[in-house]
Amino acid sequence: MTDPVLSVQGLSVEYDIGAGRFQAVTDVSFDVTPGRVVGIVGETGCGKSTLAKTIPRLLPEPPAMLTAGRILFHGTDLARVPKWKLPMVRGTGIGMIFQEPLNSLNPAFRIYDQVAEAVRIRHLRETGQAPRFLPELSAFDYSTPKPIEKGDVTKAFVPGGPVAEAVKRRTYDRADYRREVLEYLRLVRINDPETILNLYPHELSGGMRQRIMIAIALSGKPSLLIADEPTSALDVTIQAQVLTLMKELIDEVRASILFISHDLGVIAETADDLGVMYAGRLVEFGPVDEVFRSPRHPYTKALLKAAPTRYKSEGTLATIAGAVPNLSRPPPGCRFHPRCPIARPVCRVEPAPPLDPVAGRTDHRSACHFASEVPMMP
Amino acid sequence: MGASSPAPTQATSAPARGTRRLRSTEEGIGALGTFWRILRANPLSLVGFLLVAFLIVVGVIGAVAPRVVAPYAPTQSTGVFNQGPSWAHPFGTDGNSFDIYSNVVLAIPLDLGIGLVIAGSALLLGGGLGLIAGYWDRPRSVGGAVATVILRVTDVFLSFPSLILALAIGVSLGRGVWQAILAVSVTWWPYYVRLVRGEVLAIKHLPYITAARAAGVKDGRIVLRHVLRNVLDPVLVYFTLDIGTVLVTFSTIGFVAHPIPYPGPSPEWGSMMSYYSAALVTVHPWTILAPGAAIFVTVLAFSLLGDGLRDVLDPRSRRALVRSVAPTPPPESTQAPDAAPLESGGSTPG
16 A cells, blocks of 8 residues: 555644634544546535645635644645745645636736746756745656647657756756746646637636646645535536546546545546545545445435435435534534434534444545434335 | 847738737837827817827927027016007017017926926825825835825825915015925925825726736835836826816915016016016906916816826727727637726825
């Protein structure tokens, strides 16, 4: 078993909201192993976006506070990195794709400038002209590519190729930047990159902008890509295109991906492992097929039942009774117990158990006292 | 390696598809051409632009070679006293037999310079403080404390009527061009702090700033590149309009406090009006009308230019304007669709 790219251990994040603390993320632990796509699902307000932004420490601190836990990225605890060093961690190593492709590109700059900025940051670090906090990582290695039809994508990056030469030269000239930016735009399947380079973000559609965002994230050659609801703001057709692109890229760039979504269908299509969050806690984690086939937490089961699966209506869509708890005053005991159909008195007083492997599996874990009873749940 | 460095623009590459054609058409125009087309699309801002350009040209010539634009020196006797406008003296002469036209024209470099220096220093000082107080303002942090200090000092200055404060400072500093400029400058920067800080607060939580942070861009670079570029448009518009306001304020101070002696070697419109208003206005109205009209035209020119700049600086309306003037074929390829921009542009200052 290889070392995980990312290992989140007991992470808790709180927001100081003046009149108390808002426990956005509580005691979350999971691993992202190399080459795996880990999906995190949960309903609005369950802390998935907070989790996504906490890993590269993008949350404004204060009001956000990391109250406990470790974020081990290739063995380095990002939770302990002083704030002034954070810019050296970000960009290379961890790439991020955001929810709002419409606003994630700076409206004042042409596409070229925005991609080139990311390329430049990586280039300066690769050549030692800018400080780098994390050691060089070998992810995003084009030198031993899997067979790819669009062969020219990789040509620029192979050892001895123009990009590698430019890195060796330590100086990029305008043509080098331009060539590399064009490569990344081609990598995200933009057909006419020379044209797109000179456009402003507002001249592009949402899907195109999200492709640009993906190109920017990849141009840092990250070993971990965090995608925070990358398709939620797009319409269904574009969503499908972007998902297809991401699935292809998963094979090509071989970065590990943390894929945050509220859409079970999207997760089912992309992820290898699935984590389910409820009220700031990770309640279930396991291989995506396993979790979908036999959920071992009542919330997961209810969530799967509530997902619309057919196009034909079969009466009222199933819902989960009750409402999401207020996280400034979470309920005592297990946070799901007020809505749980199999809750017992013990759930009201005792906190939920830690994420434990369910019977008979090592990779499927659930945080329920009665995980074994979940399959029998109505 | 870099032997076949591609041309910086795409205008040279063979246009094949619709998008290419569109791009190459636009880039063929060039930056100056685009600017010209935009100005032509708004006749009023074209008027403003031409007036400002004219004033600057005349001002530069007046400063370098006064005799080219002004037939007389400021305090040169013409031998004609209190004469109305004529071909020899377009704005007439005054009781000292000085040529008023020459005085009005020779005041252009000083008055324009004053407007630029005061508004410019306010822009740099206030804008810089506004960036700091906006971007690093976070509760319970060093930046937050610094921002609080900046903003409270700004409030102190804003709590005085700026004209009265400038007059008081000007009087205590004594006569002279630089004293007067300093007096107005001291009262002028707080508006820029407020303006810039407000704009920074509006955009610093936008996703593209977070995205830049996620990409590993350092705070200083984010502020100077991503934030500054996005607050710059409304601030530049305000700055342009503000030059006119500065001129009015400075003229008022010139009118009330005479910081610059008139008649003297360096005439200034406010002082001119003050001097002539003392006794001559009813008998010789042209003496005061000429500098007054000069102030009016200059302020109007900068206002019109500022309004035009607002359109020029917004990339969205820029493209729209260029298209409305020179209709180009709509993009045929699916690659460059005209997505409806969701967010509105920079807010209107002032």
